[in-house]
Amino acid sequence: MNNDLLKLDKVETHIGQYHILQGVSFEVKKGEVTVLLGRNGAGKTTTLRTIIGLNPASKGSVTFKGEAIQSLPTYTIAKKGIGYVPEDQGIFAGLTVEENMRVAIQKDDEETAKRMDWILNLFPDLKRFWKKPGGLLSGGQKQMLSIARAYVNENELLLIDEPSKGLAPIVVEKVMDSIIQMKAETTIVLVEQNFMMASTIGDQFYIIDDGRTVSHGAMKKLKEDEEMKRKYLGIA
Amino acid sequence: MTAIVLVVAAFLLLLPFVYESRNLLILLTQVFVFSIFAMSYDLLLGFTGIVSFGHAMFFGIGAYSMGIFMKRFEPTLGYFFLAVLTTVVLTGIVSFLVGLLTLRLKSHFYAMLTLSLSGLFLVLAEKWRTMTYGNDGFTFRVPELFIDRTNFYLLCLIVMVAVFLILKRFTNSPLGRVLQAIRENEQRTESLGFHVLHYKIAASVMSGVLAGVAGILYAISLRFVNTSVFAMDITLDALLMTIIGGVGTLVGAIIGAGLIEFAHHWLTELAKEHWIFERWIIFFGIIYILVVMFFPRGIVGTLRTLSWNRKKQPAVKKEEKIAG
């Protein structure tokens, strides 16, 4: 057995009549941050949704800790140890910060309490607005709440979808710092358009274009590869 | 498909002259009337994706308008046309208002409002005794022209074919195409620049008026009207006919009307043998649930899919040839 925590092999996903993913393959090693890059509409978000089972794969396989999970229901996949931070953060607007966390908590044990303490120390804002409805938080605070919620269970893998989207640069930095701190604790698959953030946090990268993984490698390499960046990411 | 309908229509046109059976004539007249009603329902459900649970109210408005005009005034053609006009105006106004109120909201609202509103009309018909004679209803005389069963049979047949052709035309027109686009994907249609609400209201009004026409013919065929025309059963009939026949096909509505009316007739006969057949609606209810679950496209839709699948290969090739 190799040390791949997550492995996608030729995954294809249909949403309605649309063939969104047409062959996505990648491997995620334990303890690393893998960044999915690509243009808008390339299929990055769908890739994460396919892993968590919200848009199940129609072909190919998703393997997590050596077990095929592509046909399991979402809640079973989540319970196996995958946390999900969706693009829109998925905050329960009418529930307080505390209640948002409580929905997520699966076990009422010491380990969870420890993780809760750790993440709340990372995001003191959440503690400050503990009794405030999630809908009233600022964009950055919602992002923190969503990340905290995904982290609080003993998840070995976090799927984080565009955490920098719509945030002020100063808040982006804050979120970025916290993700860097979490790197020590867990494995992360990150979808990110903000190349500065992606290249700072990421260990390895995969580029998705038109529903296919077209290129991958170490993040360090991509930073220097101007042509690749221009071709797939539209940046130079 | 239209050709087949026209052939069948021609056959039905000749039927009363070659085969004299009063019962069959009356039964077929009912089938025609309910075909019109079911087609009006199909325009909503099948072509626009709107669910109405109060279609009986338009039917009832038509039936009562005719009944009241014939009873209060003279059973002449003049008053007949006046009653038709009244029906068109009333059903038009009611369906316009209902549409305006609910069609901008989720589909549940239209279903709910029509359901409750038709309940209101039922109560109105029960309580406004001076006009409607309450629950018991009243009999009335009809214009001389319609007294002859064969004449009336022919009238209903002609109206049914006319409604079929008009709706066929209508649903194939640019307006009808927009309606179907709404059914498939409302947001997309809206974003293409169509004012979806206007189109939906247009469908609602057209459907309401046609249902009123069916009610008129129904009342004349019975020469009697009572509160049952506003009852849920009438709406359910339309639902069953459209769903079982096949939504969005028009022909399906006609086939459904034929099936349900004949089965209804037959099961009523059987009820004399065993009481369980008095509860015939239970069979339809179960069939209906199964159809919705497993054959949501109904008889006509399912047949079309089957024949489409069989013809698919050559058909595609042919298209390629044309394209090439």
Added chain:
Amino acid sequence: MDLIINLTLNGLATGMLIFLLAAGLTLIFGLMDVLNFAHGGLFAWGAYSGLWIYSQTGSFIIGIICAILTGFLLGIITEKWIIKPVYGNHVQQILITLGLMLVLSEMLKVIWGPNQITASPPDYLKGSWELGGVIIIKYRVFIILVGFLIFTGVQFLLKKTKIGLVVRAGVMNKEMVQALGINIQRVFMFVFMIGAGMAALGGVLLGPYSGVIHAGMGMEFAILAFIVVVIGGMGNFKGSVLAAILVGLSGSFMAYYVPDLSLAVNMLLMAIVLIIRPQGLFGAKG
């Protein structure tokens, strides 16, 4: 004064019965986006089964329990076999629940016959009290108390328990609830069961209140419940109790002063709400 108090109590009691029906509708709608047109059928089944057991055993309490159990059972069957197969398709769902309504009410006629059945409260709830010259009918007070108890109970369930928390979260974002490792299907079934149980309870309580039950009662009350759901806001539990009381009271007073217009007034109320606040007087999904 006597009259006003009695009309008020009458309206409150009717309102509570409508509430028992509407609460399930609104909860199910809020969580699952399903408008269950068969809900009135569950109400009628509660009435028939409960009163039948009551007449067999002589115990009203056992009758009530039996009605609730019938509701639970039918709720589970409905969710599993009728709603779930067409989940996600609104039109199909609306159509199929109406078909179920049809079958449920016809089944009642097959089992218990097409005629209406009389019912009266047990001895300890019969009669009335006299308080300072005002005559108060016991059974009405009983209904109001039960309704209030159920409201408080469900409110507690929603606000103070984990499953209630999950239900509230599910109303806001179903996908996220699942992505947090919760089996939403089980939550659906739970809510459907509770909703059906409340409807059935409402049905069995209605029997001795109106004196007779008949197969059409499901549809009659369902229409009132739909009005309540619209007025109170689709998916709003608290709104449903307030709207139910409003509809109950307006029905009771109108039925006394202008009997012919009582349904019309409620319809008018609904039309006004649809025009000015389609999300309901008390807001949707709160």
